Amino acid sequence: MPQTSTTETAGEGKLGRFFDDASAILGEANISRDHQSGALKGPHGQYSYGDPYSPTEDHQPSGAVRPSSVKEVQNVVRLANKHRVALWTISRGKNLGYGGSAPVVKGTVVLDLQRMNKVVEINEEYGYAIVEPGVSFFDLYEEIQQLGLNLWPSVPAIGWGSVLGNTLDRGFGYTPNGEHSQFQCGMEVVLPNGELLRTGSGAMEDNKTFPLYKGGFGPSVDGLFYQSNLGIVTKLGIHITPAPQAYATIEIDVPREEDLVPLVGTLSDLMRRSIILNSPSIANIFRIALTSNLPEVQANLAKYMRPGSCVPYVVLEEIRVQNEWGFWRAYFSLYGSVELLPALLKTTQRAFNTIAGVQIRWKEHRGVEGQYIRASEIGQEEIPHNGIPTLAPLGIVNTRVSEDGGAHTCFSPILPPSGRELYEWYLGAKQRTLEAKFDFFADFHVFPRYIIGIELMIYKLPEEKAAMDLYEELLQDAARQGYMGYRIHVKFMDKVSGKLNFNQSALPRFLATLKNALDPNGIVSPGKSGIWSSSSSSKTSKEGIYAIKYY
Numbered sequence: 001m002p003q004t005s006t007t008e009t010a011g012e013g014k015l016g017r018f019f020d021d022a023s024a025i026l027g028e029a030n031i032s033r034d035h036q037s038g039a040l041k042g043p044h045g046q047y048s049y050g051d052p053y054s055p056t057e058d059h060q061p062s063g064a065v066r067p068s069s070v071k072e073v074q075n076v077v078r079l080a081n082k083h084r085v086a087l088w089t090i091s092r093g094k095n096l097g098y099g100g101s102a103p104v105v106k107g108t109v110v111l112d113l114q115r116m117n118k119v120v121e122i123n124e125e126y127g128y129a130i131v132e133p134g135v136s137f138f139d140l141y142e143e144i145q146q147l148g149l150n151l152w153p154s155v156p157a158i159g160w161g162s163v164l165g166n167t168l169d170r171g172f173g174y175t176p177n178g179e180h181s182q183f184q185c186g187m188e189v190v191l192p193n194g195e196l197l198r199t200g201s202g203a204m205e206d207n208k209t210f211p212l213y214k215g216g217f218g219p220s221v222d223g224l225f226y227q228s229n230l231g232i233v234t235k236l237g238i239h240i241t242p243a244p245q246a247y248a249t250i251e252i253d254v255p256r257e258e259d260l261v262p263l264v265g266t267l268s269d270l271m272r273r274s275i276i277l278n279s280p281s282i283a284n285i286f287r288i289a290l291t292s293n294l295p296e297v298q299a300n301l302a303k304y305m306r307p308g309s310c311v312p313y314v315v316l317e318e319i320r321v322q323n324e325w326g327f328w329r330a331y332f333s334l335y336g337s338v339e340l341l342p343a344l345l346k347t348t349q350r351a352f353n354t355i356a357g358v359q360i361r362w363k364e365h366r367g368v369e370g371q372y373i374r375a376s377e378i379g380q381e382e383i384p385h386n387g388i389p390t391l392a393p394l395g396i397v398n399t400r401v402s403e404d405g406g407a408h409t410c411f412s413p414i415l416p417p418s419g420r421e422l423y424e425w426y427l428g429a430k431q432r433t434l435e436a437k438f439d440f441f442a443d444f445h446v447f448p449r450y451i452i453g454i455e456l457m458i459y460k461l462p463e464e465k466a467a468m469d470l471y472e473e474l475l476q477d478a479a480r481q482g483y484m485g486y487r488i489h490v491k492f493m494d495k496v497s498g499k500l501n502f503n504q505s506a507l508p509r510f511l512a513t514l515k516n517a518l519d520p521n522g523i524v525s526p527g528k529s530g531i532w533s534s535s536s537s538s539k540t541s542k543e544g545i546y547a548i549k550y551y
C-alpha cells in the first residue's frame with residue numbers, strides 16, 4: 001500500500017495526524033505542513049522544499065519536520081512508523097543539480113536536520129572533527145578560524161551544504177582530504193525503527209578511537225549509509241588536512257582538444273606517486289571563457305547562450321586564440337614543507353613540459369620553517385584548494401540569457417584515469433550536448449585511480465525537459481560504454497539501479513533484503529538509489545527488477 005498519497009493534504013488523514021503528533025514533539029514552528037516554507041534559503045532566494053531547478057511538481061514533498069536532537073529524530077521516526085508516513089532525509093538540502101531537497105516520491109515528508117548544527121569536537125593534533133548534520137562547510141571553517149587552529153578543512157565548490165550530507169552523497173572538496181567518503185571515520189545512525197547505532201570503534205561505549213580508526217571489530221557497515229535509505233546519520237567524524245608550511249597553486253593550460261589525454265594521464269600519474277595530493281579539476285574552453293570575467297568575452301558568449309542555442313566552437317576558438325588560453329585548464333595545488341615545495345614544483349614542471357604548447361603558472365607561498373600557513377593569509381581562491389568556503393560559483397546558473405530562472409544539473413560518470421577513456425567519452429557527450437543545443441561545461445576531477453567527468457548543464461527552467469532528456473541520453477550512452485554516475489539526480493535513481501545487473505542484480509537484491517529487514521514499513525527515503533522496501537507498493541518499476549514504487 002502507498003504510505004504517502006500524492007492527493008492527500010497536510011490537514012487530512014494520516015499525514016495530518018502525523019503532523020499533529022510531530023508538532024506536539026517539535027513545536028509547530030518546526031514543522032511545515034506544506035512544501036512552501038521552512039527550508040534554508042535557496043539559490044533563487046526561496047525557502048521552499050523541493051528541487052529549485054524544476055518547475056514541475058513531480059518530486060514535490062508534502063511538508064517537512066525539523067528535529068533538533070537525536071532523541072527528537074528517534075521520536076519522529078517512531079511516529080512515521082506509527083502513521084506509515086515516509087520521510088526524506090536531508091541535512092541542509094543543498095544537493096543542487098541532483099534534486100535539491102526533493103524526494104524521489106512526490107508527497108514524502110522532508111526530515112530536515114538543519115537545526116542539529118553543533119560541531120561536536122575538533123581535534124587539531126590528530127586533524128579531525130565530529131559534526132552534526134546541519135553543520136555547513138562555512139560553519140566548520142569559521143569555528144576553526146575562531147579557535148585559531150592549524151587546520152584546512154575541505155570544502156566543495158559551494159560552501160553552504162553540510163559536511164555530513166555531502167560526505168554521505170559521496171561529494172568531494174579540494175584539499176588533500178577532499179575525498180570526503182574516504183576520510184570519514186565514525187558514524188552515529190538512527191535506524192528506521194528508531195534505534196541508535198555507532199559504527200566502527202564507536203560500537204564500544206567510550207572507545208577512544210571512534211574518530212581515528214574506521215575499522216572497528218568485524219564487518220564495516222559505514223558504507224551501508226552512503227547514498228542510502230537504511231538509516232539517518234546524526235553524527236559523523238571527518239579527517240581534516242593539517243595546515244601546510246608551504247603551498248603553491250598551479251594552473252596548467254594545454255592548447256589542443258586532444259591534449260586532454262596527456263593532461264589527465266600526467267595528473268593521475270603524479271597523484272599515484274603522491275606528488276599531487278589534492279584532486280585537480282579541469283575546465284574546458286567554454287568554462288574558461290565563461291568564468292573569465294572579461295566583459296567583451298561575456299558579451300560574445302551572451303550572443304549565443306540562450307534557450308535553443310549554444311556557443312559555436314569557431315567562436316570559442318577565436319576567443320581562445322585571442323586570449324592565449326588553453327583548450328583545457330587544470331587547477332590543483334602543492335602542499336608540503338619549506339624544503340619540499342621547490343622539489344614538488346620542479347617535478348611538476350618537468351612532468352608537464354612534455355606536452356607541446358603547455359603553459360604552467362603558479363603562485364607560491366614559500367612559508368617559514370616551523371610555521372603553518374593560515375588559509376586567511378592566502379585569501380579566497382577561485383577553486384578553494386585552501387579550504388575557504390565560497391558561494392561565488394552559484395552565479396554560473398544565471399549565465400544563459402532570458403528572463404526565466406537559471407538552473408543546472410550534473411551528469412557525472414566515473415571513468416579510468418589514463419585520459420584516453422575520458423577523451424572518448426567526452427567527444428560523444430559533447431556531440432550529444434551540442435545537438436541538444438546546450439553548452440558543454442567541463443568540471444572534470446582527477447583522482448589517482450579514477451576520473452569523475454562532471455558535465456555541468458546550464459539551463460533555464462522552461463528548458464528542464466530538454467535538459468533531462470539530454471541527461472538520460474548521456475546516462476544511457478555512458479552505461480553502454482561501461483560507466484555509471486558517481487551521484488545521480490533523483491529523477492534517474494531507478495534507471496541507474498536497473499543497470500546493476502551482475503548475477504541477476506545480486507547487489508540490488510541484497511540491498512532490498514536489508515531494506516526489508518531494517519525498514520519493513522519503508523519509511524526512510526523510499527526510492528533513494530533505487531532501493532525500495534516491498535511494503536512500498538505492489539508494482540515493480542520498469543527499470544530495476546527489485547525497485548518497487550508507490551502507486
Ligand code: ADP
Binds near residue numbers: 133160163165
Ligand atoms: P547538503 O547538506 O550537502 O546540502 P543534502 O542535505 O541535500 O546535502 O543531502 C544530500 C543527500 O545526502 C540527501 O539527498 C540524502 O540522500 C543524503 N543525506 C543527507 N543527510 C543525511 C543524513 N543525515 N542521513 C542519511 N542520509 C543523508
